[in-house]
Amino acid sequence: MTIAIVTDSTASLDPDDARREKIAVVPTTVVVGSEVFTEGVDITADRIAEALAQKVKVSTSRPSPETFAAVYAGLVADGATEIVSVHLSSKVSGTIDSARMAAARCPVPVHFVDTRQVGIATGFAAAAAARLRDLGASSAEIVAAARAAGERSTVLLYVDTLEYLKRGGRVGVAASVIGSALAVKPILTVRDGEVVPLEKVRTASKALARVVELARQATERFPAGFVAGVQHLAARERAEDVAAQLAEVWGWDHVPVDEVGADIGAHVGPGMIAVTVTGR
Structure with missing residues (x-):
């Protein structure tokens, strides 16, 4: 059994840390003026701060179900037999809703954790999930650990x-x-x-x-x-x-x-x- 861990880019994980801990990160979309960017790919917080200071309109949107589906499919192709998807609070973003829609088309079970947190607290929860996975824990134990990290x-x-x-x-x-x-x-x-x-x-x-x-x-x-x-x-x-x-x-x-x-x-x-x- 191979369990993959997924989170979203709002978790603020350093790319090197995410790679080392084998956590897949699904990016959100950021719109600055009329330009569309992908978080973690072609936009930085410095650019956002500059735009806000100049009164340029900035907005964000959750990853699409298609984006999640592509990430899930890639993990399955790499051998994942289960996926644990750890995300920011559903009360501030619809990210986990997109993930659930994508999971309906995924050929392996996808288990969700609404951390009820934002920022690096979500990242800490995803990291807790990765540590338990590396210790050979079951998906249920991994989900419980990630959820508990959010609560703590x-x-x-x-x-x-x-x-x-x-x-x-x-x-x-x-x-x-x-x-x-x-x-x-x-x-x-x-x-x-x-x-x-x-x-x-x-x-x-x-x-x-x-x-x-x-x-x-x-x-x-x-x-x-x-x-x-x-x-x-x-x-x-x-x-x-x-x-x-x-x-x-x-x-x-x-x-x-x-x-x-x-x-x-x-x-x-x-x-x-x-x-x-x-x-x-």
Whole structure:
């Protein structure tokens, strides 16, 4: 029995890591102005940040069922007898719906995991699935591990403005709670698969300090250890500072810092900082 692991490009997996862990990544589509791009192929988050700063319209769309079908077919041709497909929350994207439609035409069983998370939290769940597969686990055990990784994840998002999340329909409740006060810097989280407000702070520096503290508190639930990462859009210096503070708090040599993918970047806007913690 050969079990293949699939995720989507919003999982923010490094291409080298995905290849090493044998995780197939299905790309989303990003539209900048009138140009159509494929995430991870011909568009970067830097391009997205530039477009947003210039007020160019940016939108995203889920992978088509045909795209998923082609990936599944390739895996079957390579010998897969089962597929575990791990994706971002169905409450913020229809990606898993496309995957399900493609699975109806797949000649081998496809098992789905709605991580109810976004960003690298989905990537951590896919990586957990790959580790279990390599240990010889069954598809049911792999699905359970990926789902549990999503449940054990805490995502903390700082954004300079809610404009981009509101524009993409990715946040509704947060807008009503935080309102339009320009001086407020929102901290968001993912709860029950949706992006929701957690706290509001008056300045960016205080908000980021609070994110560090909330991340520290989140790890207290995981005595067996955890993985973590910091993501950003056009804010590397700010992200490196947050990572350095977290490394000191946790006694690590360093905390990985990466720029978000183009798809997520289109919805959060420049200046975003995200800290993700997933318990082992």
